Amino acid sequence: MYPIHLGIVGAGTVGGGLLQALARNGSLMASRLGVEFIVTRVAVRDPKKARSIPVPTDRITNDWRAVVKDPAVQVVVELIGGTTTARDVVLAALRLGKPVVTANKALLSAHGPELFAAAASHGTNLYYEASVAGGIPIIKILRESLAGNQILSMHGIVNGTCNYILTRMKLDGAEFADVLADAQRLGYAEAEPSLDIDGHDAAHKTGILASLAHGSWVKPEQIHTEGIRHLSKLDIGFASQLGYTIKLLGVVKLLDPVGKARPARVVGRKGRSQSDGRRAAVQVSVYPALVPDSHVLASVNFAYNAISVHGDIVGETLYYGRGAGQDPTASSVLSDLADVALDLKHGSTQRVPPFVPHASQCPVVPLAEVVSRYYLRLSVADRPGVLAKIASVLGKARIGISSVIQPEGHEGEIVPLILMIHDATNAAMQKALQRIARLSVVKAPPVMIRVEAFS
Numbered sequence: 001m002y003p004i005h006l007g008i009v010g011a012g013t014v015g016g017g018l019l020q021a022l023a024r025n026g027s028l029m030a031s032r033l034g035v036e037f038i039v040t041r042v043a044v045r046d047p048k049k050a051r052s053i054p055v056p057t058d059r060i061t062n063d064w065r066a067v068v069k070d071p072a073v074q075v076v077v078e079l080i081g082g083t084t085t086a087r088d089v090v091l092a093a094l095r096l097g098k099p100v101v102t103a104n105k106a107l108l109s110a111h112g113p114e115l116f117a118a119a120a121s122h123g124t125n126l127y128y129e130a131s132v133a134g135g136i137p138i139i140k141i142l143r144e145s146l147a148g149n150q151i152l153s154m155h156g157i158v159n160g161t162c163n164y165i166l167t168r169m170k171l172d173g174a175e176f177a178d179v180l181a182d183a184q185r186l187g188y189a190e191a192e193p194s195l196d197i198d199g200h201d202a203a204h205k206t207g208i209l210a211s212l213a214h215g216s217w218v219k220p221e222q223i224h225t226e227g228i229r230h231l232s233k234l235d236i237g238f239a240s241q242l243g244y245t246i247k248l249l250g251v252v253k254l255l256d257p258v259g260k261a262r263p264a265r266v267v268g269r270k271g272r273s274q275s276d277g278r279r280a281a282v283q284v285s286v287y288p289a290l291v292p293d294s295h296v297l298a299s300v301n302f303a304y305n306a307i308s309v310h311g312d313i314v315g316e317t318l319y320y321g322r323g324a325g326q327d328p329t330a331s332s333v334l335s336d337l338a339d340v341a342l343d344l345k346h347g348s349t350q351r352v353p354p355f356v357p358h359a360s361q362c363p364v365v366p367l368a369e370v371v372s373r374y375y376l377r378l379s380v381a382d383r384p385g386v387l388a389k390i391a392s393v394l395g396k397a398r399i400g401i402s403s404v405i406q407p408e409g410h411e412g413e414i415v416p417l418i419l420m421i422h423d424a425t426n427a428a429m430q431k432a433l434q435r436i437a438r439l440s441v442v443k444a445p446p447v448m449i450r451v452e453a454f455s
């Protein structure tokens with residue numbers, strides 16, 4: 001049995017889950033892998049805090065440096081979160097040539113290339129399966145299982161907290177603030193929950209997936225990001241009546257030069273079209289979207305995540321599982337530990353490097369240039385001629401209306417008007433919305449939600 005000594009920095013939701021999982025399945029892993037994981041040191045903020053898996057006092061400390069530097073520690077597991085101390089922890093370990101396992105998507109998103117370079121130059125590796133979609137092994141799938149595919153599109157529900165909130169709002173009619181408190185209590189939310197509800201956590205994850213698929217590291221500022229804070233039960237209800245479910249989606253899509261999804265057969269190396277030589281680009285964005293109820297992502301509920309990945313050779317594939325919380329995330333950390341163990345055992349430190357810039361390298365296109373469909377809810381004066389005024393603004397912008405619904409049961413001087421809008425660029429739609437908002441018959445800021453076509 002090959003012993004592997006772990007230094008774990010952070011024993012909160014995920015770190016605590018890891019300690020429990022090792023206690024439960026450590027010997028199973030030993031029998032499968034021929035290695036024994038030994039928790040040698042643990043760093044936390046407050047060593048006196050009561051923990052579900054108590055750590056012996058001689059192994060627990062509030063000094064992460066002591067853990068990283070301890071000559072007995074072979075592998076460092078960073079589970080504290082954030083981008084400051086966590087970066088110091090990871091860099092310090094890599095510079096000592098120690099492999100690092102992390103679940104920290106915010107850190108990877110902001111500092112990925114620096115950390116990957118440190119791992120390479122110090123002859124070690126960085127493992128991050130738990131950073132995206134909890135227990136779903138999506139990093140391994142993109143880096144290894146689908147390595148032979150050009151990735152045409154990915155649509156992901158990658159934030160468990162938002163999916164939990166949207167599901168409870170739809171199924172129970174619950175209020176946003178109450179459900180957020182439940183998501184925090186269940187250990188799904190980040191320490192700073194605005195990272196979840198304002199879409200940043202989903203953007204960190206979507207950026208990691210886009211980078212792996214398209215070969216250059218996507219920075220958070222390149223990702224158009226919208227959260228779910230502004231969504232109302234009203235829109236969730238109208239969407240449902242129309243046959244849609246609202247989900248926070250991470251979207252990564254190869255586009256042709258006019259902003260439309262690119263067909264598989266025309267995308268070649270370095271993102272160049274094989275037929276016309278023009279450069280493809282990639283959409284990387286996070287926004288709430290109407291998902292048709294007939295699409296499988298519409299029925300992914302609560303803290304479950306799912307990612308549909310369309311490869312040019314494999315076609316459509318789907319990955320589903322628990323996306324947040326203690327146990328599923330611990331499962332992905334264990335998966336990384338299994339890789340570390342085999343790499344250490346066989347002396348193959350960069351067998352699968354953390355990130356390899358590669359051939360397709362498409363630029364990220366601004367969302368303004370991307371063509372979408374839209375759901376539009378307007379609060380309008382209840383009098384004749386209103387629709388004509390709105391249709392005229394859209395007509396002048398060459399934006400087509402596919403349907404109009406004036407839901408029954410809304411009486412008074414101001415009533416809702418729902419329009420479903422055909423393909424238009426986001427720039428054209430924004431411009432038209434500004435004009436619509438200025439019409440005297442429109443009594444509140446328009447609500448626009450994209451409709452995902454999954455083309």
Ligand code: NAP
Pocket residue numbers: 009010011012013014015043044045046047049062063064079080081082085103104105106130131134187188189190191323324325326329
């Ligand atoms: P958490 O519950 O807040 O736990 C953080 C842990 O880090 C605590 O044990 C804390 O100590 C310790 N800590 C904080 N600052 C420290 C410092 N300076 N030195 C030593 N220890 C320190 O966070 P979490 O939910 O486990 O998340 C950890 C990481 O996993 C984050 O990067 C998060 O994004 C990621 N992640 C979380 C989930 C999830 O579902 N929660 C899923 C996937 C990925 P005390 O216990 O003494 O306070």
Ligand code: HSE
Pocket residue numbers: 131132133134158159160161162188189190196201323324325
């Ligand atoms: N806060 C994150 C979520 C944890 O809700 O998805 C899992 O990464």
